[in-house]
Amino acid sequence: MRVVVGLLLLLLALCGSGAQGEGGGLGQVGEISEFQETAPRDAAEESTKQTTEQTTPDIWAEVRALRDMVVELKVFVELLQRENSDLQTRLSSSESELLLSKCRIDQLERENAVQATDLTSLGTRLTATESKSSDLEKENAVQATDLISLGTRLTATESKTSDLEKENADLQTRLSSSESELLLSKSRIDQLERENADLQTRLSSSESELLLSKSRIDQLERENADHETRLTATESKSSDLEKETADLQTRLSSSESELLLSKSRIDQLERENAERPKVAFYTALTDAGHVGPYSTDITLKYSKVFTNIGNAYNPATGFFTAPVKGVYYLQFSVCSNRTGYMGVYVYKNNQLIMFNDEGKEEVGLEYLTKSVVLELKAGDEIYLVLPSDYSLYDSPHNHNTFSGSLLFTL
Known part of the structure; x- marks a missing residue:
């Protein structure tokens, strides 16, 4: 100018x-x-x-x-x-491009920090799994497969490193070209010499930063290779644990499904039980002592009622009347303290269902217990009859009992 x-x-x-x-x-x-x-x-x-x-x-x-x-x-x-x-x-x-290189370096440093964290976590897991190392030795074939896979990953990492080196070489070539053009411009005009000198200084600084970046990248790559090697060894030992965990997870899912089905079935049964009639009774004969012998058959009236859910048993008559159609479980016990015969008839309406007796030759308490499962319609009556010339004995200890319950409706 x-x-x-x-x-x-x-x-x-x-x-x-x-x-x-x-x-x-x-x-x-x-x-x-x-x-x-x-x-x-x-x-x-x-x-x-x-x-x-x-x-x-x-x-x-x-x-x-x-x-x-x-x-x-x-x-x-x-x-x-x-x-x-x-x-x-x-x-x-x-x-x-230099800023992009710096960003790439920062990204590699963050990835290295993440890998270091992962390595620390895996080291902790490795300490917990070393007790199972004897079993892991049998699975070398699986580990060989994992090593091949990790080798493939290492090849990809090397290819990525080669691309970074090519990019840095291209940056170096472009910077060299810029230096040549700046030198030519300096010879053509004096004013541009100062500007070119400033540009030269900035380019030299850029070259220095690029060299530092390459050195840092090389160091990070070496550290990443070391981390990858340690990670490979750790992953090969933790793969079996992951498989066991997956198997346990599958079994847990199956158990949870079965539990849900069981809960659903329990809820259904609870609803059915809530809707089903509840019938159960338990009675004893008397506190008066000896009953019989009589000259005719008599219906036994079990006067001591301990349980009478559904009010199906009538202590005034000694009859159990089925409230609904279903299958019922009935049980009775007979006791006598005299010589002679003891026993009872079991009737359904006017039909004889069962007769059990036993002869006694000595004085003393002797017992006889029987049970029966009957299909009854609503209104059917069950009662016990003491045959003529038979005797029983009862007291506050409840030696003679009559009980039953509804098993399920029909």
């Missing part, structure tokens, strides 16, 4: 001197014609005219030449400015 300014000033000075030459020549001719009367006027006028005619075209030719030079200099300056703008753009691109 200083050269351009100097050329413009020179052009203005030449234009001014040309204008003064034209005016000055004419003034000199006037002065000669007025004050030099003794000199030959024709010779003086001729000489002045020739001088003026020769000087004026030369000045204007120089002015045009300088104007052309100024135009060429302007074009040249614009060209240099465009080249300088292109260099600025390329430098900005280099700086952007």
Whole structure:
């Protein structure tokens, strides 16, 4: 720019001197014609005219030449400015790529930190699983398969590293090209030399940062390789535990499903039980002691009622009346303290269902217990009858009992 300014000033000075030459020549001719009367006027006028005619075209030719030079200099300056703008753009691109490299380094450092955390967690798990190492030795075939898979992952990591190296080499080539262009630009204009020197400094700093980035990337890759090796050893030992965990999870899911089904069935049964009639009774004969013998059969009335759910047993008659159609379980116990016979008839309505008796030859308590399962309709009656000449014995200890319950409805 200083050269351009100097050329413009020179052009203005030449234009001014040309204008003064034209005016000055004419003034000199006037002065000669007025004050030099003794000199030959024709010779003086001729000489002045020739001088003026020769000087004026030369000045204007120089002015045009300088104007052309100024135009060429302007074009040249614009060209240099465009080249300088292109260099600025390329430098900005280099700086952007450098920022991307820094971001990649930060990402690798975060991934390394995550892997270190995972390694620590796996180390803890490894400590817990070392007690099972003897069983894991039998599964080397599975571990070989896992090692092949991890080898494939390692190959992918190496390929990724190769791509990073290629990107760094491309950045290096582009930076070298930028340095060459900056050196060429420095020789063409003085003002750009300072800017190019600044760019050179920034590019050198970028190269240093790229070298540091490559060194850091190499270090991270070595650390990642070491972590990968340790992770491989840990994963090979934890795979069996994961399989066992998956199997236990499957069995747990199956157990939970069965539990849900059981709960559903229990709920259904509880609803059915809540809706089903509840019938159960338990009675004892008397506290009076000996009952019988009588000359005729008599219906036994069990007067001591301990349980009578559903009120199906009537202590006044000794009858159990079925409230609903269903299957019933009935039981009775017989006791006597005299010699002779003891026993009872079991009737359903007027139909004899069972007769059990036993002869006693000695005095003392002796027992007889029986049970029966009957299908009864609503209204059917069950009762016990003491045969003639048979005797029983009861007391507050409840030796003679009659009980029953509804098993299920029909």
